[in-house]
Amino acid sequence: MNLQTVKNRFGIIGNAPALNRALDVAVQVAPTDITVLITGESGTGKENMPKIIHHYSSRKHHEYIAVNCGAIPEGTIDSELFGHEKGAFTGATDSRKGYFEVADGGTIFLDEVAELPLPTQVRLLRVLETGEFIRVGSSKVKKTNVRIIAATNENVQSAIEKGKFREDLFYRLSTVPIYLPPLRERKDDIHLLFRKFSADFGEKYRMPSVKLMDDAVEKLTSYNWPGNIRQLKNVAEQISVIESERNVDALILSSYLPNVSGGKNLPMVIDQSKKDENFSERDLLYKVLFDLKHDVTEMKRVIVDLINNNELSNNEKSAIITRLHNTNDDLSINSEEPVINQYKIEHQTSTDSFQGTFQESVEIEESLSLEEREKELIQKALKKHNGRRKNAAKELGISERTLYRKIKEYEILK
Numbered sequence: 001m002n003l004q005t006v007k008n009r010f011g012i013i014g015n016a017p018a019l020n021r022a023l024d025v026a027v028q029v030a031p032t033d034i035t036v037l038i039t040g041e042s043g044t045g046k047e048n049m050p051k052i053i054h055h056y057s058s059r060k061h062h063e064y065i066a067v068n069c070g071a072i073p074e075g076t077i078d079s080e081l082f083g084h085e086k087g088a089f090t091g092a093t094d095s096r097k098g099y100f101e102v103a104d105g106g107t108i109f110l111d112e113v114a115e116l117p118l119p120t121q122v123r124l125l126r127v128l129e130t131g132e133f134i135r136v137g138s139s140k141v142k143k144t145n146v147r148i149i150a151a152t153n154e155n156v157q158s159a160i161e162k163g164k165f166r167e168d169l170f171y172r173l174s175t176v177p178i179y180l181p182p183l184r185e186r187k188d189d190i191h192l193l194f195r196k197f198s199a200d201f202g203e204k205y206r207m208p209s210v211k212l213m214d215d216a217v218e219k220l221t222s223y224n225w226p227g228n229i230r231q232l233k234n235v236a237e238q239i240s241v242i243e244s245e246r247n248v249d250a251l252i253l254s255s256y257l258p259n260v261s262g263g264k265n266l267p268m269v270i271d272q273s274k275k276d277e278n279f280s281e282r283d284l285l286y287k288v289l290f291d292l293k294h295d296v297t298e299m300k301r302v303i304v305d306l307i308n309n310n311e312l313s314n315n316e317k318s319a320i321i322t323r324l325h326n327t328n329d330d331l332s333i334n335s336e337e338p339v340i341n342q343y344k345i346e347h348q349t350s351t352d353s354f355q356g357t358f359q360e361s362v363e364i365e366e367s368l369s370l371e372e373r374e375k376e377l378i379q380k381a382l383k384k385h386n387g388r389r390k391n392a393a394k395e396l397g398i399s400e401r402t403l404y405r406k407i408k409e410y411e412i413l414k
Contacts, residue, residue, distance in 0.1 A: 003024060006023055014188075015189065018179070018181035018186070019180070019186060019189070022180050023052070025176065025178050026052045030052065031056065034175045035148050036149045036150070036175070036177075037151070037152070037175075038178045039152060040153060040182070043183075043227045044180040044182055046180055047151070049180070050064075051064070053107070054147075059107050059147055062105040063103040063104075063105070065099050065107070066109040067081070067099055068111045069112045077116065078120055078123065079092075081098050081099050081120065081124075082100055082135055083098030084136035085135050085136070087137065088137020100146055101142065104146060107146065107149060108146050108147070108148055108149070109150075110148065113150040113152050114154040114159050114164070114165055115400075118164075121165065125169045127146075127148070128169075156170055182225070183225040190221050191220060193229060194236055197236035198210040198236050198239070198240055201241070202240060209246070211246060212248050212253070213247055213248065215249055216248050216253045218250070219254060374410075375412065382407075389403055
């Protein structure tokens with residue numbers, strides 16, 4: 001089958017070899033019932049692949065259901081996928097069919113499949129192996145004939161090592177893997193996509209489409225596009241709506257590209273061990289505590305330096321000494337002795353000029369609130385990612401559901 005026909009039908013722009021390979025595999029595997037796992041970064045267009053596979057399969061006249069596994073609360077995911085019986089849980093006033101029952105004979109696309117809870121993964125594995133499932137609150141086994149296509153932007157192997165994803169389920173899902181490349185690996189496609197988006201938005205908003213000048217094209221293709229096609233489309237829409245000048249140069253374009261100035265858009269070396277850490281809500285609190293401890297330590301050092309360099313007045317020194325007298329530490333302070341001897345400061349240095357150990361017991365009382373720091377971190381992450389909760393949650397190292405709960409708890413406005 002001609003790949004250009006597939007691209008035209010599903011609105012896919014580009015000729016990158018990796019993209020063509022993904023499309024070719026999708027078309028080849030479509031007539032079979034083989035399970036497919038689609039991988040790639042967020043915003044690369046993974047949702048198009050299952051539509052192509054379903055359309056060119058023998059199931060195209062049956063149901064096609066797309067399920068975002070990361071958007072369904074853990075407590076209701078089993079009910080959504082497999083259905084439930086009346087009275088199975090509070091609020092279950094009627095029996096309900098799940099997606100696997102509704103899509104019998106068709107295709108189910110499980111997006112963000114790595115977000116599934118482990119108990120649900122066990123149920124899904126049974127469907128893959130036997131085609132059987134049980135509704136929540138029932139003991140009757142039901143059969144279904146569905147083709148499962150899954151997608152994720154997570155490192156599944158890392159999730160397996162951490163016990164978050166079942167290895168046997170991974171092998172069942174990835175009978176045929178399809179990888180979608182990020183936009184930075186499709187440099188020649190970036191301008192083509194921008195022209196398509198600007199033409200679409202020009203027609204939508206009834207205005208001439210935006211055209212990029214040569215320097216703007218160079219800027220466009222050299223940008224890293226961390227948000228991939230989704231980000232590129234957003235930028236094209238913003239420029240189309242906001243700019244009155246239809247010929248856009250590099251200076252105008254730069255104002256719509258985050259971190260494009262000052263060399264901040266250079267490739268960045270990432271510590272893989274830190275990237276793959278399994279952060280939890282508890283880990284986030286630990287991070288806040290460590291930051292607070294570091295801040296307090298730095299403040300202590302500043303105060304001691306000011307005292308030792310005689311940069312504080314006698315009244316200020318007296319206030320600090322009085323505070324030390326009021327602490328619970330068993331300190332013997334003589335105001336006539338040198339100030340450095342009035343503190344137990346523990347410090348070591350390897351320089352040739354000075355080696356010694358001294359202890360510090362400067363106590364600084366602050367009103368430290370973990371909730372305020374946590375709220376501040378969440379607000380910064382949301383601002384950095386323009387309110388996109390999924391990206392903010394990934395930045396913070398917590399799940400999207402946890403972030404949503406925290407936003408409601410702290411009443412954070414988007």
